Amino acid sequence: MGSEQNPALVRSKIRKPMNRSQREASWAFIALIAPLIVGLMVFMVIPIVWGFIVSFFDARFTFDLKTFVGVGNYIRLLSDPQFIRSLKLISFFALFIVPTTYAFSLGLAVLVNSVNKGRGFFRSVFFIPTACSYVLASIIWRMSLFNDMYFGLINAVMRFFGIPPIAWTTSSPWVWVTLVTVRLWLQCGLYMILFIGAMQEIPQELYDAASVDGAESGWVTFRYITFPLLRNTSIFVLLMNMIHAFRAFDEFYNILGGTYAAMQTGGVSLWMARPPLVYLYTALFSGRDYGGGVAGSFIITLLIVFVALVQGRILGFGRSIRA
Numbered sequence: 001m002g003s004e005q006n007p008a009l010v011r012s013k014i015r016k017p018m019n020r021s022q023r024e025a026s027w028a029f030i031a032l033i034a035p036l037i038v039g040l041m042v043f044m045v046i047p048i049v050w051g052f053i054v055s056f057f058d059a060r061f062t063f064d065l066k067t068f069v070g071v072g073n074y075i076r077l078l079s080d081p082q083f084i085r086s087l088k089l090i091s092f093f094a095l096f097i098v099p100t101t102y103a104f105s106l107g108l109a110v111l112v113n114s115v116n117k118g119r120g121f122f123r124s125v126f127f128i129p130t131a132c133s134y135v136l137a138s139i140i141w142r143m144s145l146f147n148d149m150y151f152g153l154i155n156a157v158m159r160f161f162g163i164p165p166i167a168w169t170t171s172s173p174w175v176w177v178t179l180v181t182v183r184l185w186l187q188c189g190l191y192m193i194l195f196i197g198a199m200q201e202i203p204q205e206l207y208d209a210a211s212v213d214g215a216e217s218g219w220v221t222f223r224y225i226t227f228p229l230l231r232n233t234s235i236f237v238l239l240m241n242m243i244h245a246f247r248a249f250d251e252f253y254n255i256l257g258g259t260y261a262a263m264q265t266g267g268v269s270l271w272m273a274r275p276p277l278v279y280l281y282t283a284l285f286s287g288r289d290y291g292g293g294v295a296g297s298f299i300i301t302l303l304i305v306f307v308a309l310v311q312g313r314i315l316g317f318g319r320s321i322r323a
Helices: 007-013 020-054 072-078 081-113 119-131 134-145 153-160 174-200 204-212 219-229 231-246 250-256 259-264 276-285 290-315 317-322
Strands: none
Touching (some): 072 081, 072 290, 081 119, 119 174, 134 153, 134 250, 174 231, 174 250, 231 290, 250 276
């Protein structure tokens, strides 16, 4: 008797065949996600795996993998003073640009969110630069706004006030003004929208209760209510800023232009403005050292992962999400 099973239970365990509408829904779902899966495999997974394999070979001028060097490419890069210098540069750049972008984005969010009329207009105005290409913005900054000649917009304004023109893209430290301002212009709008969305999720009852208790609206409510409740968004913005800072390429390469060539021939000494991706592109990929170039990209990826984990640990990313 113990081996007998309830017939209703047995029938419930038998999988019923799908009807026509269910089959059509399943095939529609497969048809919708298939291009995404295929694109992900072809353009991301396979190139990453292939690049990791290439990094262990002496692949120069060809991808014909014949000479296995193991971790030789990694050791060669980590012992290259210029590559180490570029890693130091991007680390200092991230230490400056990340908190600066965070502060500007949060400040814009507070100002726009406090406007009673025209809030949508200001959101759109500050968000529009996010849709602009880094390459296009860098060229505009180099050729128009911060042009080294007297007819550049910034130099023209300075000349109007009797200030001599500045070589913005070929002299240090002025080159950093150009690099930092274009990145702030491109990124602050997106993070501003994230902060505004997070502010609008804060219950109004908290501000009403603080007002009843005698707290003045403004800095007091921002410090004790708004800012603490933006913790999750703040951690996300800081992490994304850090990742984007270590991946900096377009603005450095397009704004500095021929500076790197001049630097290599003993001209303008701007080695301090050469991030890792620019170094890999100019020194390795242009020389068709594919093994070394791919090895360098994996070193940068590991550095980004390590810094992101440390930053998330310090900021309490896991605890914040669970909260």
